[in-house]
Amino acid sequence: MSGLTVGEATVHYGATTALDNVSLRVDGEEIVALLGPSGCGKSTLLRLIAGLEPTAAGRVRWGDEQLDGLAPHRRRIGLMFQDHALFPHRNVAENIGFGLRMQGLSTQARRDRVAELLRLVRLDGFGDRAIRNLSGGEAQRVALARSLAPQPRLLMLDEPFASLDRNLRDQLVTDVGHLLRSEGLAAIHVTHDHEEAFAIADRLVVMRAGKIVASGAPAELWARPPTAWAAEFLGHRNLLPVSVDGAGTTTVLGPIPHSPLDGDAAPVVAIIRSDRVAVVAPSTEASIPATVVSSRFGGSTSSVVARLDDGTHLHLHSDSPCPPGDVIGLTMADDAAVVVPDDR
Amino acid sequence: MDRAVDGHHPRLSRRAVPSGFAALPLGFFALFFAYPVARLLWQSFGGGDRARIASALLGEDFARIAWFTLWQAVASTTLTLLVALPAAWLVAHHRFPGRAGFRALATVPFVLPTVVVASAFGALFERLGVADGDGFRLRHTVAAVLLAHVFFNFAIVVRTVGTFWSHLDPRVEQAAAVLGASRLQVLWRITLPRLAPAIAAAAALVFLFSFTSFGIILILGGPTRATIETEIWRFATRRIEFDVAAAVAVVQLLAVLALVALTGRLQRRFAQQQRLVTEGRARPIRTARQAALAVAVIASSLTLLLAPLAILVERSLARGGGYSLAAYADLGSFASQIGTSPADALVNSLVIAVTATGIATIIGGIASLVVVHGRSSVSHLVDLAMLLPLGTSAVTLGLGMFVAFDTAPLDLRTSWWIVPLAHSLIGIPFVMRSVIPLLRSVDDRLRESAAVLGASPRHVRREIDLPIAARGIAVGAAFAFAVSLGEFGATSVLPRRPTTLTAPIAIFRLLGKPGDLLRSQAFALAVLLMVLTIVAVVAIEALRGQRTDEAGW
Numbered sequence: 001m002s003g004l005t006v007g008e009a010t011v012h013y014g015a016t017t018a019l020d021n022v023s024l025r026v027d028g029e030e031i032v033a034l035l036g037p038s039g040c041g042k043s044t045l046l047r048l049i050a051g052l053e054p055t056a057a058g059r060v061r062w063g064d065e066q067l068d069g070l071a072p073h074r075r076r077i078g079l080m081f082q083d084h085a086l087f088p089h090r091n092v093a094e095n096i097g098f099g100l101r102m103q104g105l106s107t108q109a110r111r112d113r114v115a116e117l118l119r120l121v122r123l124d125g126f127g128d129r130a131i132r133n134l135s136g137g138e139a140q141r142v143a144l145a146r147s148l149a150p151q152p153r154l155l156m157l158d159e160p161f162a163s164l165d166r167n168l169r170d171q172l173v174t175d176v177g178h179l180l181r182s183e184g185l186a187a188i189h190v191t192h193d194h195e196e197a198f199a200i201a202d203r204l205v206v207m208r209a210g211k212i213v214a215s216g217a218p219a220e221l222w223a224r225p226p227t228a229w230a231a232e233f234l235g236h237r238n239l240l241p242v243s244v245d246g247a248g249t250t251t252v253l254g255p256i257p258h259s260p261l262d263g264d265a266a267p268v269v270a271i272i273r274s275d276r277v278a279v280v281a282p283s284t285e286a287s288i289p290a291t292v293v294s295s296r297f298g299g300s301t302s303s304v305v306a307r308l309d310d311g312t313h314l315h316l317h318s319d320s321p322c323p324p325g326d327v328i329g330l331t332m333a334d335d336a337a338v339v340v341p342d343d344r
Numbered sequence: 345m346d347r348a349v350d351g352h353h354p355r356l357s358r359r360a361v362p363s364g365f366a367a368l369p370l371g372f373f374a375l376f377f378a379y380p381v382a383r384l385l386w387q388s389f390g391g392g393d394r395a396r397i398a399s400a401l402l403g404e405d406f407a408r409i410a411w412f413t414l415w416q417a418v419a420s421t422t423l424t425l426l427v428a429l430p431a432a433w434l435v436a437h438h439r440f441p442g443r444a445g446f447r448a449l450a451t452v453p454f455v456l457p458t459v460v461v462a463s464a465f466g467a468l469f470e471r472l473g474v475a476d477g478d479g480f481r482l483r484h485t486v487a488a489v490l491l492a493h494v495f496f497n498f499a500i501v502v503r504t505v506g507t508f509w510s511h512l513d514p515r516v517e518q519a520a521a522v523l524g525a526s527r528l529q530v531l532w533r534i535t536l537p538r539l540a541p542a543i544a545a546a547a548a549l550v551f552l553f554s555f556t557s558f559g560i561i562l563i564l565g566g567p568t569r570a571t572i573e574t575e576i577w578r579f580a581t582r583r584i585e586f587d588v589a590a591a592v593a594v595v596q597l598l599a600v601l602a603l604v605a606l607t608g609r610l611q612r613r614f615a616q617q618q619r620l621v622t623e624g625r626a627r628p629i630r631t632a633r634q635a636a637l638a639v640a641v642i643a644s645s646l647t648l649l650l651a652p653l654a655i656l657v658e659r660s661l662a663r664g665g666g667y668s669l670a671a672y673a674d675l676g677s678f679a680s681q682i683g684t685s686p687a688d689a690l691v692n693s694l695v696i697a698v699t700a701t702g703i704a705t706i707i708g709g710i711a712s713l714v715v716v717h718g719r720s721s722v723s724h725l726v727d728l729a730m731l732l733p734l735g736t737s738a739v740t741l742g743l744g745m746f747v748a749f750d751t752a753p754l755d756l757r758t759s760w761w762i763v764p765l766a767h768s769l770i771g772i773p774f775v776m777r778s779v780i781p782l783l784r785s786v787d788d789r790l791r792e793s794a795a796v797l798g799a800s801p802r803h804v805r806r807e808i809d810l811p812i813a814a815r816g817i818a819v820g821a822a823f824a825f826a827v828s829l830g831e832f833g834a835t836s837v838l839p840r841r842p843t844t845l846t847a848p849i850a851i852f853r854l855l856g857k858p859g860d861l862l863r864s865q866a867f868a869l870a871v872l873l874m875v876l877t878i879v880a881v882v883a884i885e886a887l888r889g890q891r892t893d894e895a896g897w
Binding site for chain 1: 787789790792793794795796797798799800801803807808811812
């Protein structure tokens with residue numbers, strides 16, 4: 001059974017603990033997005049897997065092969081850095097061919113594979129370019145091609161798109177996703193942007209302060225985030241206080257059906273999923289009345305902030321533009337509200 | 345299953361160069377610098393003739409000489425700053441056609457042999473008629489010395505201050521202007537204080553070089569204008585009183601150490617966090633006022649830099665009433681004044697320079713590797729040790745080696761090797777200053793990228809560190825070559841044999857004898873030496889390539 005297993009890994013930097021007893025599995029062709037705020041230990045986990053970081057405790061294996069103690073250059077695990085770390089003294093083709101040369105490939109075989117990779121990242125004819133003459137997006141693709149060249153069994157990407165502008169980023173996220181799947185690679189993609197993670201990954205792993213706090217398929221995690229902090233990090237913006245009594249769990253929007261937590265003393269909070277609330281005409285039956293506070297036109301859908309009668313603000317999406325001051329109605333699907341422990 | 349943090353696979357970037365690597369540079373330093381200096385100390389205060397030393401050091405003459413040494417250094421430093429700061433402003437602020445050439449030209453005097461500089465000013469005064477008919481005797485004025493020092497040190501100020509200035513964030517000045525400060529107020533209250541660390545560093549270097557200046561004082565200052573440095577030479581080579589020479593050298597060493605300590609303290613006081621920009625702030629010239637200032641600065645700098653060199657060439661060609669290449673043609677014939685032909689002296693210089701460059705590059709390269717990648721204690725030790733020769737006067741270095749290597753198995757007095765060894769000692773700091781910044785510029789992530797792409801640690805060094813540092817090694821080698829080619833102070837106190845008679849020594853001797861023919865031969869030899877040095881400088885500038893804007897010295 002191939003795939004990466006990290007078992008109970010701990011890393012200290014002096015007195016601080018960068019990774020605290022982290023366990024992670026990545027299957028043979030799985031793409032995992034590792035999500036978390038800066039400083040949460042994402043990069044440390046990658047460095048640990050690559051063999052660039054000594055561990056205080058823990059195991060790293062690929063299938064049955066023990067990787068602990070194996071030098072980075074023997075692990076067949078690729079790592080792409082945020083700032084690309086392209087070799088400034090070599091041109092594009094030499095950068096891409098570096099790993100192949102380390103494998104001892106013949107000049108001809110190397111040239112063929114480099115040409116193939118340049119085509120793959122859509123940079124045909126860039127082979128002779130100097131690194132300093134590349135744009136951000138081009139450098140990004142060269143770095144990707146360089147990482148793919150030696151055919152690693154696992155490719156790790158450390159915030160590869162962080163320094164790029166929005167448009168380029170959206171395009172590259174799609175491209176990279178296709179590329180990883182077509183090459184049949186396992187991948188770990190580190191990011192702090194939940195939209196990027198949703199777009200690229202089979203599974204999300206959320207980290208906080210050196211620990212893994214959530215893990216699951218993107219849609220599943222979005223629908224049922226395990227905690228309030230994870231929900232906010234995944235992009236949920238409507239976290240409402242709840243009252244719990246014998247009758248059940250209630251927010252200002254009304255009772256929440258089948259809420260799993262009852263009788264628990266820990267503080268809880270209700271998440272209202274913006275994708276499960278519809279903005280409708282105020283006259284609609286059983287709708288909750290609200291007033292538009294602000295609205296941002298976004299083309300096919302608009303982002304709307306609406307105020308309920310009691311002053312609660314909700315962030316929602318509307319198919320039609322609603323100018324501030326408009327009175328609207330809100331209807332909620334049964335599963336729009338999720339109750340989670342408040343760990344913020 | 346706990347594992348020690350530094351146990352099985354330490355972080356690549358922290359993998360140190362084995363400390364054994366340090367043995368070669370440290371051994372070289374101990375044998376050729378520390379031991380000779382220790383012998384000098386012993387010679388002066390242990391085994392010397394105390395009465396003779398006391399009378400030499402405590403006399404009125406020595407006080408006068410020390411005073412002159414000090415005030416001419418202060419005057420040279422002040423004048424250099426006044427002349428070179430406008431040029432530093434220009435290269436920092438404006439792009440103009442020929443800017444790269446201007447920078448390269450400004451560098452030339454610094455690496456020109458002092459003997460060539462002295463010859464050039466001698467030629468200049470001769471042409472201007474300041475000199476009398478009897479040759480060099482009347483060129484011995486303080487003004488000549490100061491002017492030559494300004495010429496020689498111009499580059500230090502332009503490059504250190506100019507480079508720093510070009511990276512100061514201009515928005516600080518703009519903010520002051522918006523708040524109502526006039527141009528003059530901005531310059532006085534904002535810009536100069538911000539530049540203070542760079543100006544102080546440049547001034548300290550200029551002072552040090554002027555304080556220990558040798559060839560210029562000896563040739564342009566003449567016998568009545570001795571400095572501490574020329575006194576060491578005079579006691580060693582003219583009066584053959586090595587104990588007194590050693591004592592004077594020790595006094596000078598102490599003075600230099602005090603100066604270094606003082607400037608270190610001053611620099612720490614001036615040190616400040618500055619807003620820097622990575623892009624240079626140089627902009628094209630736009631207004632007529634800027635153009636006028638630029639033209640004035642360029643014209644005056646070029647006059648200072650080019651006039652002496654041009655006149656040197658002109659004088660080397662002058663023969664009788666007209667011009668000819670006769671002086672160059674004569675270089676091949678035996679000259680009794682130097683005991684060989686000037687052409688042979690030039691060949692000697694080249695052979696010695698190539699040898700010294702080889703030694704300096706190998707030792708300096710290894711030392712740089714230890715400084716950047718070694719364990720920190722060893723790294724600091726090597727860094728400090730290898731820089732010390734730069735702060736020691738050349739005559740002292742030469743005298744130390746002469747005094748130290750007098751007995752078997754280290755009797756190098758009669759060996760040809762003593763000259764290239766002394767030269768390489770002076771060249772090593774230049775190699776290190778060129779290689780270390782490039783080695784440091786190799787990001788850890790480049791090494792880590794190479795490692796995850798399958799490069800073993802050995803491959804990482806060969807594929808990443810070495811190629812990136814190669815340009816620095818080439819620049820350092822070119823510096824070491826130029827330094828050896830022009831070396832005069834140390835060579836002048838080392839024993840002379842036909843094969844160690846270098847071109848600078850030949851020029852000095854030819855200039856010292858009366859006669860127009862000998863003088864034009866000296867000028868011709870100086871021109872050839874100058875051309876060779878300029879070739880080295882051009883190579884340095886070309887190798888630095890796109891980095892000229894970021895690289896300091």
